[in-house]
Amino acid sequence: MELCPKSRYYYKVLETIISIFFILGSLVSTLAGASTEYQAINCRKHSAVLTDFGGVGDGKTSNTKAFKAAIAELSQYASDGGAQLIVPPGRWLTGSFNLSSHFTLFLHKDAVLLASQDEAEWPAFPPLPSYGVGRDEHAGRFSSLIFGTHLTDVVVTGNNGTIDGQGAVWWDKFHQKKLKLTRPYLIEFLYSDQVQISNLTLINSPSWNVHPTYCSNVLIQWLTILAPVDSPNTDGINPDSSSNVRIEDSFVVSGDDYIAVKSGWDEYGIKFGRPTQHLVIRRFTCISPDSATIALGSEMSGGIQDVRAEDITALGTQSGVRIKTAVGRGAYVKDIFVRRMTLKTMKYAFWMTGSYGSHPDTGYDPKALPEIKRISYKDIVAENVTYSARLEGIENDPFTGICISNVNISLTQKPKELQWNCTDIQGVSSKVTPQPCAALPEKSIECPFPEDRLPIEDVKLQTCSASG
DSSP: OOOOOHHHHHHHHEEEEEEEEHHHHHHHHHHHHHSOOOOOEEEEEEEEEEGGGGGOOEEEEHHHHHHHHHHHHHHGGTTTOOOOEEEOSSSEEEEEEEOOOSSEEEEETEEEEEEOOOGGOOOEEEOOOOSSSSSSSTEEEESSEEEEEEEEEEEESSSSSEEOTHHHHHHHHHHTTOSSBBBOEEEEEEEEEEEEEEEEEEEEEESSSSSEOOOEEEEEEEEEOOOOOTSTTTOOBBOSSOEEEEEEEEEEESSSSEEEOOOOHHHHHHHHHEEEEEEEEEEEEEEOOOSEEEOOOBBTTTTEEEEEEEEEESSSSSEEEEEEEHHHSSSSEEEEEEEEEEEEEEEEOOOOOOOOOOSTTTTTTTTOOOOOEEEEEEEEEEEEEEEEEEEEEBBOOEEEEEOOOEEEEEEOOOOOOOOEEEEEEEEEEEEEEEEEOSOOOBBBBOOOOOOOOOOOGGGGOOEEEEEO
């Protein structure tokens, strides 16, 4: 699929930035002492290499059976110190495979996982219970490339090895409406605890990149995620009905939201009733011209609470933090805290939408109104902005407790005349330029940000290496 001019432009802009990430990744690998003998260091008691199970890294031979055989063999050590599977240098074509508990999948810096384009290599699953239907096609969904369910202590990491979703064929099927099921994701865990994903480069996912769902104690760090900016639904990281999650030190260019916080869709999410809560997001950079830096929703029918985001940079991105919801969603988005954002070349600095109209089916309850309250933004600098804010609540269900302080927004050469478009919202502001709408009157305040630490902030990243 040929990139549009916008995609080519942003990819050229990114070359220097991306090269810095790869240089840093190589430096980390060198300092870790990576070599080609592939023994586990500071990771698991037992270790094996994919080639021990017949793996062939020629970019053409399917390694799905090799991965499944290796994981089946190594899973017997779960109660004896766990096991690590090393993917050595090479191009390893594979379909979907499932990990096990007390397990580490480690990608050498010169290893590339190539996602198979053969649909027969992707098992079909029913829709997630909190969604009721598939996101692309209602019938169900394909399994994710790296998948696991009901696991404890699972790690996907490397010396900045690469996972290539080869997504172009899937994007074409999506645009041509030729999909039979919802597209696969690159990494997804369900009903799992103590999940870590780090030190990897993910490119060209068929759809979402990382999707921890119904999980707890999740740490995601040092990821580089890249996809053309016009690729459909290539969200970076989507924590979904999960608690105690930390996302840090990553860089994303994608065709959709960098982080989309979710918790189920309409009546299905309300019935499942599992929120995303206690989420820490810090130190990341993103570029997504048509989407949000951080989206809360729109599928938020299990609730979203206690999100803490700080030290974030967005370049050429549609909006900063965007709250997306609608009549029929129910539940809540509350206790959202954001500080120290740097936004450059944005359409919106602030955006809240109460009329995000997609629904899984006609069975949603029009009386299920979402509760949006206690939303705090402070210490934000935005440059070259078209609209300062578009804040749209729901009639007879206003978004309340909005606080915006110490914000300086400089405008593009051709800004919109109405800079603050506010309907059905209530809150306050302090030291904000341009002057906010009347629904956010000036008060002498500083918007809050929690001072306590969440348990996930004290979890240490498990670092492994392949070395002699």
